Amino acid sequence: MGLDDAYANTAYIPDGESFPPKWAAAAAEFRDKVEGAELDLAYGPEPRQRLDLFRPQGEAQGLLIFVHGGFWRMLDKSYWSHLAAGALARGWAVAMPSYTLCPETSIAGITREIAKAVSLAAEAVAGPIALTGHSAGGHLVARMLARGMLPETIAARLSHVMPISPLSDLRPLMQTSMNADFKLDEAAAVAESPIFMEDRVDCPVTVWVGGAERPAFLDQAGWLSDAWGCDLVEAAGKHHFDVVDGLADAESEMLARLLG
Template structure:
């Protein structure tokens, strides 16, 4: 299809095939170190993938970060990303990481509703503000949580920060990729599920991040999304689609400070 290469991240990253195993190893080691402060497989729905892992900081949490993974809505689960909780945890925030069903078994609009149920579940068992972060497809999903028809007002009002990383704000180009055989998007769903077509949220700090070495399509997506929403737009030089998220491990990184609303 005409846009396959434009959205092919791994094909343009040296050693891309090594990243999934590395993520799994780092995530498993992090969970092991955290011990009893890692609560694994908390159900938010009835399906086997409708679960999240919850990582608690030392002492009373200042709030809760919810991180939603990417993978073009068709791959990965929560088990590969646990180590990315390190930065917020060190700052005293709890971190929840949900899995969700994958395409083609479900549609993207159904995944959006699953993540909404995950956010509701986390909100019901926590206090304080919520901060949402998501990578790639996860960036799309956390942005969708600010839609008034997705979450109840009392939960949505607790969302203080939203940080989409390398997000897909406009889904319509994916109609011209071969991956759409798996995603099963049609024009109506692509338009309805595109955050750029939503009204920008009020009272929420939105910061859109992207690696400077990412594919031009992702650089354009981030820039357009930020412009439409009037959001902060951060381009991290020297980072690509697979390593731009590494900053979430560092409590002193600019990314973590933005996620938590710190100066």
């Protein structure tokens, strides 16, 4: 449909098709060597309502929750475990949830699932909570700031939220073939679009996007920054598939901003 190419990434990234298998291999290797991982913790009854929790040595300084992308239709937590390395080295615990995919559920349904996942992880680890997510995951962590989405006691612990290359206005996606799975109409798209969230939890927010991303994703990031009046960082030279790499590096600017 009209905007399919605008939201396509793989064809515009050198060797783009190689990234998912490389992520999966790096994540599996990380899980094999990390100690004390708590895998497949259930936050609900459905098969994909599971999260992995990685704890640092000693008492955790706080909790980082990473929500994966894939246009709410693909991938799961098993592709991203290695990204926990940076926060763990800084003394933070890391939780990574999977979630039911479209069209089995709606985007609104996924939002509610992530709220449950955040709540479960927050019960397991004390201290501040930082939220980050990539692409569709960026949308989902932004939605957690809607007043009432999380219990007040958990929302009060939020220290920083970083949507990475987020989808912040879902209306353009109605003009893609993916909407056969999303089943968005105007009302549903507006209701799930972070740019229209006016009643939000007061929490520092940084929108992060790769400087070499597709124009549609640069636009989406800019729209969220403008709507919320929050910081926008364009990471020079980064595209949609490597923009998350800073999460694995304890010394990265990304983690310094996110965890303080």
